[in-house]
Amino acid sequence: MRKALTRDRVLLAAVGIADRDGLPAVTMRRLGAELGVEAMSLYHHLRGKDALLDGVAETLIGEVLTAVAAADGPGGWRVRLRAWFLAAREVMLRHRWGPGLLNSRATVPFGVLRHYDAIIGVMVGDGLSYRIAHRALHAFGSMPLGFVQEAFSPSGDGGDGGMSAVADRLPHLAAMVASEAHEAELGWCDSQVEFEFTLDLLLDGLDRARRSEDPLV
Amino acid sequence: MRKALTRDRVLLAAVGIADRDGLPAVTMRRLGAELGVEAMSLYHHLRGKDALLDGVAETLIGEVLTAVAAADGPGGWRVRLRAWFLAAREVMLRHRWGPGLLNSRATVPFGVLRHYDAIIGVMVGDGLSYRIAHRALHAFGSMPLGFVQEAFSPSGDGGDGGMSAVADRLPHLAAMVASEAHEAELGWCDSQVEFEFTLDLLLDGLDRARRSEDPLV
């Protein structure tokens, strides 16, 4: 006699499949098989595939919210937000399908809104105007969720990503890789360093924007 | 007697379908029908669906490169990159499926690399170090391609995005919307303004990082 099916068990199983085999591997049939059940049985707990993915997204940001809460501590808005975003990032590193999933959802998961609400709360609580807080949210982009849009991901790992083959057509890029490679910490392109660099760049800029808006502070 | 099928004609047709009916509407059968041909005939010009989408992505960033070239002019790295990114953004506004497509591709389209190469060229040409240029690329995220990761898109258009229904659970967000709404330019949340704000925030920060790296300049 197996455990009774519940919405949460289904979502957990879906997360597991995505972790192991990627998001496209999460099909209704596969999910059912994983739970010892036929695909159509899932429909008694979820309205369909879209609802399933929405649920997975909610589960994911639930994990983010938990991690953020655990990483929170005393301090001003800058240090707290910094810790929050880095905590969220760790969750996304555990679930590399996370960014893709969140991008694909039509409606913003409610947990995301709660997260943004908390971020605004921290900022205005420290005296930032709603205007700055608003712009800050836009500037952060997806950083509050722990990832950035990496339009340029040089084939993941270290190495030059097979770029030497076309270096003559990409002279500046090749030169940059050559220049940066010898002083690399973890491969020529350490995302963690870059993430924090961008994060601090934004936080610094926002802090400056705040001061220029309210010169007395 | 209809025009002969070519790879370019196929890609153009795919772009057209995506523009009209969205990216999911681009199926092999639909694409064939659009060209007066059976689906399997497309395989003589493209290796499969993935190759098709890669081709569409290349077509898209080809349009970006053209727009960027047209928007280029004299000036320092800041003003030139600013103009470039805004030009790219206009292309993405014409093809709203663009960001999603680029996100979904496993390999970075070559045109993207050429674009990044040009960006690096402008920066180091103006004296920025490769280190700063490298970090700048990461900080920009997808801005060079004309879009940002909008994790929080308040239901597209104006209005509060149906948020008043849950305002009690999102007090800070609701307060921010209320505070910002009455001074909105185009709906309460004007993406163009936000895009430029973030862009300038980053450019300012990078300029400052450059100076602190090389205090003599």
Added chain:
DNA sequence: GGGAGCTACCTTACAACGTAAGGTAGCCCT
């Protein structure tokens, strides 16, 4: 100038997907 061979297209077919429709076994409640 007539077969060889290539190109560009079509036909058929299959596996996998999401899911609509309806069936059934076991439980609870009155």
Added chain:
DNA sequence: AGGGCTACCTTACGTTGTAAGGTAGCTCCC
């Protein structure tokens, strides 16, 4: 005891990408 509800299953359909193989028409060469 029996009606009804819940949780699961069975079957089936339409759509997707694409493998396999067929065919008409052009070019080329001896």
